[in-house]
Amino acid sequence: MKDGIRRAIDAIRDRYEEPLSLDDLARSAMISKFHFLRTFRRVTGVTPGRFLSAVRIHEAKHLLSTTTLSVADISIQVGYGSLGTFTRRFTECVGLSPTAYRRVAQGEPLPEDGATHPLRDRPAGSLSGRIHAIPPAESPIFVGVFDSPVPRGRPVTSRLIEQPGPFRLTTVPAGRWHLLAAAVGPTADGHSVPSLLLGMSDELRITPGRHVQVELTIRTPDWRYPPLLSVLPGIERLRVAA
DNA sequence: GAATCAGAACTCCGCGCGCA
């Protein structure tokens, strides 16, 4: 069954600029669309539509950072028929508008959030632990707290640590969160672009005044993981420059 | 003036759920 899901993911990665429907993807997996939908979600953690959208936004990030194409041209190239939809989805997923992202990719500092995160005023707890890296990270390590196992937008809180080891986030709003760690990894044989090492915790429940500990290992994500879209303060520029 | 961003109103289909 996983072979079918893998064929569908290959189809998404190869043909993201086409208007792929659920029926198209189920056909490429050679299973009924009803069973395909359930299995896809179990294997990847997201629905086929969200996976396709993530691949399109990820490709748009690449084009914004490596070409001088206009935002309108890029929206068309990655499969959006509407510039308005593209801009809205990009901003939701990445946490920056397309032109703001291009500026960051070209070396400008990451703009501060104008409005603070709506949940930052909640009573807070704290989070600490240790990050492991397999293979070794070749950049500082981004550690951030998101509200979903598929990070979107900006983290509720984050910090950068210089190397694998202990970390501490002293002000994490009360709630249910996922901890993401990411760093640039070594360049794989035959590739010019280094891999991105990722690790995502299970759901963490933060309560006011309480402390939570977590151990997390970052590694090269396998084929079933959708692209990471959130902008990563501290290592985004290193990823783009690589 | 061109490019970009964002809001409003609308359509349509993906998704979740329950059942067979």
Place this chain on the structure above:
DNA sequence: TGCGCGCGGAGTTCTGATTC
């Protein structure tokens, strides 16, 4: 594993504001 159904959200179109 297949199917039906209703809802919500993704995408489209249009438009106006903003920036350069």
